[in-house]
Amino acid sequence: MLNTFMVYVENKPGVLTRVASLFRRRAFNIDSLTVGRTEKPEVSRMTITVDADRDQARRIEANLYKLVNVLLVENITNQPAIIRDLAMIRVAATHEARSHVLELANVFRARVVDVAPESLTLEITGAEEKIDGLLDLLRPYGVLEMVRTGIVAMRRGSKSSEAVSARESAVADITDDGVSYSV
Amino acid sequence: MTDQKATLTTSKNKTTMTGASILWECLEREGVKHVFGYPGGAILPAYDALKGSNIHHILVRHEQGATHMADGYSRASGEVGVAVATSGPGATNMVTGIATAMLDSSPIVCITGQVGSKLIGSDAFQETDITGVTLPITKHNYLVTHASEVARTIREAFYVAKSGRPGPVLVDITKDAQQGTCEFDWEAAKPQLPGYRPDLSPAPQEYEQALELIHNSKRPVILAGHGIIISGAMREVRDFAERAGIPVALTLLGLGAFPASHPLNLGMMGMHGEAWVNHMIQEADLLLAFGMRFDDRVTGNLKTYAPNAKKIHIEIDPAEINKNVKVDVPLVGDLREVLLELMPKVESIDRSEWLDHIDKLKGDSAVRDIQNLPDSGHLYAAHVINDLWRQTRDGKTIVVTDVGQHQMWEAQYYKHEHPRTLITSGGLGTMGFALPAAIGAKVACPDAEVWVIVGDGGFQMTMCELATLVQENLKIHIAIINNGFLGMVRQWQEFFYDRNYAATPLLNPDFAKLADAYGIRSATVSERSGVVPTVEAARQHEGPMLINFKVEQEDTVYPMVAAGAALHDMIRRPSPIVETAEDE
Numbered sequence: 001m002l003n004t005f006m007v008y009v010e011n012k013p014g015v016l017t018r019v020a021s022l023f024r025r026r027a028f029n030i031d032s033l034t035v036g037r038t039e040k041p042e043v044s045r046m047t048i049t050v051d052a053d054r055d056q057a058r059r060i061e062a063n064l065y066k067l068v069n070v071l072l073v074e075n076i077t078n079q080p081a082i083i084r085d086l087a088m089i090r091v092a093a094t095h096e097a098r099s100h101v102l103e104l105a106n107v108f109r110a111r112v113v114d115v116a117p118e119s120l121t122l123e124i125t126g127a128e129e130k131i132d133g134l135l136d137l138l139r140p141y142g143v144l145e146m147v148r149t150g151i152v153a154m155r156r157g158s159k160s161s162e163a164v165s166a167r168e169s170a171v172a173d174i175t176d177d178g179v180s181y182s183v
Numbered sequence: 184m185t186d187q188k189a190t191l192t193t194s195k196n197k198t199t200m201t202g203a204s205i206l207w208e209c210l211e212r213e214g215v216k217h218v219f220g221y222p223g224g225a226i227l228p229a230y231d232a233l234k235g236s237n238i239h240h241i242l243v244r245h246e247q248g249a250t251h252m253a254d255g256y257s258r259a260s261g262e263v264g265v266a267v268a269t270s271g272p273g274a275t276n277m278v279t280g281i282a283t284a285m286l287d288s289s290p291i292v293c294i295t296g297q298v299g300s301k302l303i304g305s306d307a308f309q310e311t312d313i314t315g316v317t318l319p320i321t322k323h324n325y326l327v328t329h330a331s332e333v334a335r336t337i338r339e340a341f342y343v344a345k346s347g348r349p350g351p352v353l354v355d356i357t358k359d360a361q362q363g364t365c366e367f368d369w370e371a372a373k374p375q376l377p378g379y380r381p382d383l384s385p386a387p388q389e390y391e392q393a394l395e396l397i398h399n400s401k402r403p404v405i406l407a408g409h410g411i412i413i414s415g416a417m418r419e420v421r422d423f424a425e426r427a428g429i430p431v432a433l434t435l436l437g438l439g440a441f442p443a444s445h446p447l448n449l450g451m452m453g454m455h456g457e458a459w460v461n462h463m464i465q466e467a468d469l470l471l472a473f474g475m476r477f478d479d480r481v482t483g484n485l486k487t488y489a490p491n492a493k494k495i496h497i498e499i500d501p502a503e504i505n506k507n508v509k510v511d512v513p514l515v516g517d518l519r520e521v522l523l524e525l526m527p528k529v530e531s532i533d534r535s536e537w538l539d540h541i542d543k544l545k546g547d548s549a550v551r552d553i554q555n556l557p558d559s560g561h562l563y564a565a566h567v568i569n570d571l572w573r574q575t576r577d578g579k580t581i582v583v584t585d586v587g588q589h590q591m592w593e594a595q596y597y598k599h600e601h602p603r604t605l606i607t608s609g610g611l612g613t614m615g616f617a618l619p620a621a622i623g624a625k626v627a628c629p630d631a632e633v634w635v636i637v638g639d640g641g642f643q644m645t646m647c648e649l650a651t652l653v654q655e656n657l658k659i660h661i662a663i664i665n666n667g668f669l670g671m672v673r674q675w676q677e678f679f680y681d682r683n684y685a686a687t688p689l690l691n692p693d694f695a696k697l698a699d700a701y702g703i704r705s706a707t708v709s710e711r712s713g714v715v716p717t718v719e720a721a722r723q724h725e726g727p728m729l730i731n732f733k734v735e736q737e738d739t740v741y742p743m744v745a746a747g748a749a750l751h752d753m754i755r756r757p758s759p760i761v762e763t764a765e766d767e
Contacts, residue, residue, distance in 0.1 A: 010378060014326075018318065025319045055505050062502035068323040068343060071378040 002031060003057045004083065004153055007046040007064060008072040011037070015069045019046065022067060028052060028060055032150035043071065047153045080156040085128045086149040088113065089135065092142030093120040101141055108134045119144055197368050202330030203232035203361040206294065209337035210238060212369060215265050217241060217256065217626050218294075219249040223269025224309060226296030228361035241626065241655055244647035246273050248619035250280020250351075251645070253291040255623030257284075258606045259581055259631070261415075263344050264291045264623060270298055271309030274355070275316065279613060281351045282320040286610025287436060288413060290349035292340050300328040300357040314355050322350030330363035334372035342374045347381025348500040349413060383501065384516040385524075392512045393495050394528050400469035400493070402537045403429045406452065406481075409436035409609070410474015410499065412602040416519035417441070420473060423522050428534045430541060432460045434475050435594055436609040443598035449541065453481035454744045455591040458753055459544035461744065465751040467492045474498065474518045477507040478610065483750035497521050553756065554596075561735045562711050564589055564664045568596040570714040571634065571662065574722070579604055580632040581624050585617035585641035588670035591740045593636050615644030618661065622648060625657045632722070633658075639665040639691050649701045652727055660721045661729040663694060666736045674739050678754065698729040709733040 009015045016035055023030050031049040038045045052060060057075055064073045089110075093101045098120065105112060105122050108130065114121035122138075124131055128151060135143065200208070206229055210218070219241045222230045233240055243249040246268040253264030268274055274295040284291045298307040314324045323343050325336045333356065340352040397403065411420050417440055424431050424447050431441045432452040441448050450457040452464060461483075464470065470492045475481070482488045485507060494510040496503075497518050504513040514521050553565045568589075582597055583606040584590040590607055599605050606624055608616040617637040625633045642663055652659055664670075673687040698705035704724055706717045708731070721728035741756035 014314070017315070021318050055509070058504075059502060059506060062500075062504070065378075065380060066500070066502055068376060068379050 001051070001053070001077075002049050003052050003060070003075055003077045004081070004151070005046075005048045005050070005060070005064070006072075006074045006076055006153055006155070007048060007070060008038070009044050009046060009067075010069040010071060011042050011044040012069060015044065015067075016046075018067050018069060019048075019064070022063055023048075023050070023060075026059075026063060028056065034150045034152050036152070047151055049151060074155065076153055076155055081153050082156060083127055083151050083153045084125055085131055085151045086123070086125045087131045087135075088121060088123050088147050089138060089143060090114075090119050090121045090145040091138045092118060092144055094118060097141050101138065104134065104137050110134060197366050199364050200330075200367045201228070201232060201362060201364050202327075202333045202356065203228040204235060205330065205333045205365075205367050206337065206356065206361070207232055207236035207238060208367065209334050209369075209372075210265065211236060213337065213341045214262065218265040218267050219243050219252040219256075219623065220267030220294075221246050221249060221269070221273060223271075223273045223296065225270035225298055225358050226267065226273070226294075226356075226361075227269075228358060229267070229294070229296065229356070232361075240267075241622075241651065243619070243651050245645065246276035247280050247615070248622075248645055248648045248651065250277045250291065250293060251283065251613075251616050251619035252623035252626070252648075252651075253293070254280060254284045254287075254289045254616075255583060255606055255620030256627040257289050257291055257623070258287075258620070259603055259624035260627035261413075261603070262290075262627070263341055264289075264627075265294065266291060267294045269296045269309065270313070270355075271311045273309075274313035275311055277353075278316065278320065279611075279615075281317055281353065283608050283611045283613040283616060284351040285320045285322070287608065288349050288409065289351065290344040291351045292337075292344050293351060293353040295353065295355045296361070297326065297355045297357045299359045301359070303328075303357070313353065317353050320351070321353050322348075324353040325355065327354060327356040327360050329365070330360050331365040333360060334367060334369065335374065338372055339374040339376060343376070343379065347379075381499075382517070383499070385514040385521060389512055389514055390525060390528070393514060393525065396469055396493050396495055396512060397427060397471070398530055398532065401534070402463075402467045403427070403469040403471060403534070404449075404463055404467045404492075405429050405431045406434070406464075406470055406472045406475050407431050407437040407440050408434045408473060408475025409440075410497075410518050411437060411440035414474060414499070414518040416474070416522055417602055419519050419522040419526070421445070423526060423529065426526070426531055427529050428532055428538070429471065430463070430538065432456070432464065434478070434481055434609070435590075435607065437475065438594060438605045439599035439602045442600045444600060451594050453478075453750075454483070454746075455595070455740050455742065456481070456744075457545075457595075458548045458742045458755065459541060461742075461750045461753060462544055463541055464489050464492075465749075470494045472496045472498070472510070473522075476500075476503045479507070479746075482507060483744045483748055483752070487749040489750075558711070562709055562714075562733065563738055564592045564666070564732070564734045565596050565738075566711050567662065567664065567708075567714055567732045567734065568592050568636065570711075571636075571718055572597040574715060574718045575632060575634065576600075578632055580634060581606060581621075581628060582634050582636060583607070583617050583621035583624055584635075585637040586612045586614045586671075587638045587641060588666075588674065588738070588740050589636055589638050589664035591671075592664075595740075614638075614641035617641060618645050618652075619648045621659050621661075622652055622655070622657060625659050626655070633660070635659060635661040637661065637663055638670060639663055639667065639689055639694075640669045643691075646697070649698075649703065653701050653703065657727065658725070659727050661727070663729065663731050664734055665691065665694070665731050666734050666738065667691065668736060670738075671740070673737070674743075677737070677739065678743070678745065694729060694731040703727050703729050705729040705731065707731045707733065
């Protein structure tokens, strides 16, 4: 089954390689990986989806924690969360088809971001299934080009950000002889 | 340099230093007394600054040797071993040693020079992306491009290497970072590792679950691994085993963690483990895994592994839980601390029925032991190792092995009473490990008697380090178990490739002349009667000695669990005394 992890990492060079290399080395297959900035300049955040059973998912989490630059890992697969994917779809839209395509875009709340004589480019944000649904309907008209960002996710409620603050306060716990007593 | 040192001692807080000087200063403050290294262009500024340091630099003959020496140093002493090399080929030569340390959780810090930061990415002379290369085989690694980053990085490297589950850390320092200057402030350079969690501990209910399994078990076995030695839990494991009356089987790297002469010691498990040990694991109703990771070499076929046993896994690395074997109760934490927590609640239980059963299995196997077979006039490696053990058992002799048949015979016939007296490459199985690792061990423990047991194949992989041994004036004895073959590979060809000995017979140099060329005394032994007197001669000799033991060419390590076979399905030594009918 597809597992979704939110991974908070130190915003340092090479961290993405470390994470990607871990998945390759342990033969876990990444379905999608996104990375970007967060509200804290020193923290980046990844959303990773990966096909794994329950035991594998636990091992992925444990292995991610073994990376020194990983601050926090949350498996939100069965958690209430907001999950969004973004797609830009260039679809063939001749004179006759144009109004049909625009109607579909309207129903799916996709935005038209570019218009050309023979095509329309739509931007759609939403759960992956919603985008898949629109794509299915657009295919008969001719999908000329498509790009998706992969999903980003956020847990509902305020728990994640609190957890990260707790993790950061552990920095202060490193004592003089270099031993950390953080959990 | 010396001036800077002087400034440092007078004003304790801040002083301006080069990155190179900061490097040595930090190493000293981390307690480093020896480093193993090889100079070259990109690391020259660091070597130039070495003269202002109290650290003794040992010049190796190949950078792989430097990493194995640092590894051997660490395994013998428990301290962090340090290896130094230049960029490019110097750094890539370290790869095998780093991977060896990674697989065996050995704390080493490797310092490599790197081309100037402005040249990075330009394919400059001797430029290699060594942090990229070593990413999957280090616990963590760093690229340092400014002098101001040196101090914190070195402090973090040592902390990461030795805490939690130890491992190798590589620090790649650009030439300009070594040459540049900055203010050095040790206090301000504290490690900043917000995500690093080396100190986990189990939940109270997990202890309860473990205790329940222990108290309900009739046929328990402790699987004792390397983690006992790393955690320093020898005393606790012994107390636990004695109190609960549970026999102890050891992994290869666990040898020495539990005294060989202890009545509850069963011996080694796994592919070349004792037959009774493997049978007991298969018959057990509870396995207590102490600091071991269910490697394929100790489990055999996972589908048939210990089918009736519940499993308790005490392990510091959460990523090892349920990796190979699904366990019933994981206790994630430092082994010693976990055992101290468990101990007061463990009840003493009479398990004499189980222990008697074990004694019966042991007696059955003893008749197959090569030591009990009539003397055929041949010299067997098992004889050499057993005699060596008898001669050196009085002290805390450190034996360093290479990889292959001799390594397995060492594990079977050298009875280790103390931790850190067997140093061997387990996980990676690195041929060429023995000689350099022994040099590291001897440097760490100058008063210990150090023996290298090495095959004729593996010896030739790193024998250039004989020069290092002589240059450092180290008394290390080298026992070459010479059968003229890559013995373990030949054994696999014998069993599984229809005796097609492809590329396993060896044409060897005259080892006596070779030793002579380095000014090392040597001897050749081809009869059993020569083993003891030659070992004694070596021990009495004031310098190092190389002994070429010409042993039976096509001898085989028994028992053997074939790769992928069930653990109880062992190939046994054909014996004139016991018919094979009893085997299956």
